[in-house]
Amino acid sequence: xxxxxxxxxxxxxxxxxxxxxxxxxxxxxxxxxxxxxxSGLPVLDVGAGTGILTRQLASTGMPIVGVEPDAQMLAKARxxxxxxxxxxxxxxxxxxxxxxxxVSAVVCGQSFHWFDPGKTLAEFRRVLATENPVxxxxxxxxxxxxxxxxxxxxxxxxxxxxxxxxxQIDQCLEDRLRRFFDGPYEERTxxxxxxxxxxxxxxxxxxxxxxxxxxxxxxxSASRALNALHQQYRQNEVVSMIYKTRVVYGRL
Numbered sequence: 001x002x003x004x005x006x007x008x009x010x011x012x013x014x015x016x017x018x019x020x021x022x023x024x025x026x027x028x029x030x031x032x033x034x035x036x037x038x039s040g041l042p043v044l045d046v047g048a049g050t051g052i053l054t055r056q057l058a059s060t061g062m063p064i065v066g067v068e069p070d071a072q073m074l075a076k077a078r079x080x081x082x083x084x085x086x087x088x089x090x091x092x093x094x095x096x097x098x099x100x101x102x103v104s105a106v107v108c109g110q111s112f113h114w115f116d117p118g119k120t121l122a123e124f125r126r127v128l129a130t131e132n133p134v135x136x137x138x139x140x141x142x143x144x145x146x147x148x149x150x151x152x153x154x155x156x157x158x159x160x161x162x163x164x165x166x167x168q169i170d171q172c173l174e175d176r177l178r179r180f181f182d183g184p185y186e187e188r189t190x191x192x193x194x195x196x197x198x199x200x201x202x203x204x205x206x207x208x209x210x211x212x213x214x215x216x217x218x219x220x221s222a223s224r225a226l227n228a229l230h231q232q233y234r235q236n237e238v239v240s241m242i243y244k245t246r247v248v249y250g251r252l
Contacts, residue, residue, distance in 0.1 A: 005165050006114050008209035013076040017050035019203035021139050023109065027190040027245050031107065031135050032060045034249065041104040041129055046093045046120075047111025051077030051086070053137065057107065058086035065103075067091045094119040101129040112136045113169050117180040125252050133249040136177070139192055142242040148233040149242065155229055159222040162210035177248060185250025192243040198230045201239060 009016065035043070040063070045054045048066030050073050058064050058081070066081075066088040068074045077088045091097040093108070093115040106124050108115075124134060143153040156163045177185065196204055202223055205211060212218045233239050 005162060005169075005209045008162070008211065009070060009073065011072065011213065012207050012211075013050055013070070013072040015203040016073070016207040017052070017076050017080060019200060019207050020050075020052060020110075021192060021194045021241070021243060022052055023056055023137060023139065024190045024192045024245055027137065027188075027192075027247055028056050028060065030188060030190075030247065031057070031137075031249075032062065034135075035062070035105050035132050036130060037062055037104055039104045039130060041102060043105045043107060044096065044098065044103045044127065046096065046106060046108045046124075047114060048077055048088060049073050049110065051081050051088065053107065053109030054086055054088070055081050055083065058083040061085065065089060067093070067096055094123055096123055096127055098127045100126050103127050104130050105132040105134075107135040107137065109137045110139065112138075112180075113173055113176070117176050121180050121182070121252060128252065131251060133251050136248045138246045139243040140246055142244060145242050148229070148239055151229060151233075155222075155225050156205075156210075159218075159225050160208075160210050160212070161218075166208075166210055181250040181252065183250065185248060187249075188247045190245040190247070192245045194241040194243075195238040196230075196241055197238050198227055198234075201230050201241075202226050204241065 042063040042065045043057065045057065045064055045066040048054050048068045051066050054064055054066040054077065063085045066077055068077060068088060069090060069092045074088055074090055089097065106128065142149055144150050205226055230239055
């Protein structure tokens with residue numbers, strides 16, 4: 001039986017943490033500057049994964065708690081985070097485990113599209129003690145900005161059977177945002193990129209939910225295709241993966 005797409009992250013915490021892009025500093029500063037943190041209550045990073053966004057926000061000095069349901073991702077986040085003002089707990093967006101009115105703000109990095117919008121909205125309203133906006137953040141790959149990105153997109157379609165499922169999720173996202181905020185929300189975008197050697201491109205791709213596990217014939221086939229693509233487009237042994245960092249925010 002084929003599991004849910006979200007289950008595709010199982011056993012990928014290490015390559016996820018090492019290969020996924022961080023968020024551009026201007027985006028982190030923008031989020032920080034929009035928040036009133038005078039209450040002293042923690043910020044909640046929901047769907048924290050391996051703690052990439054949690055650590056970046058913690059670097060601004062805010063107290064922050066990352067919430068993540070996957071045990072392996074959670075363990076990686078805890079092991080890789082030294083900041084005293086950051087901690088993690090196992091929970092979901094729909095049931096965070098926090099008391100009512102106990103957090104000052106909520107952020108979600110690369111995660112909102114996995115949530116149930118209605119249940120998440122009710123939970124965020126319950127735990128928020130302030131009028132701070134909720135921030136939803138994504139690093140979105142640019143699929144057609146140049147020849148490499150166009151060929152990479154075609155490779156994903158050819159090699160990864162479940163890739164089209166993620167495209168369907170993307171197509172539903174705007175409707176999910178409207179249902180979640182139930183009112184006006186705003187958006188800012190920032191430029192982001194990664195420089196990837198051949199192994200970096202492989203890990204970045206295989207860290208995705210739609211990617212197959214190591215040791216399968218499909219994994220080997222995709223690995224060969226990715227290596228050939230990297231050889232075709234590399235400059236100084238790397239390719240540039242270009243992203244638009246999308247920051248959507250509004251009050252609930």
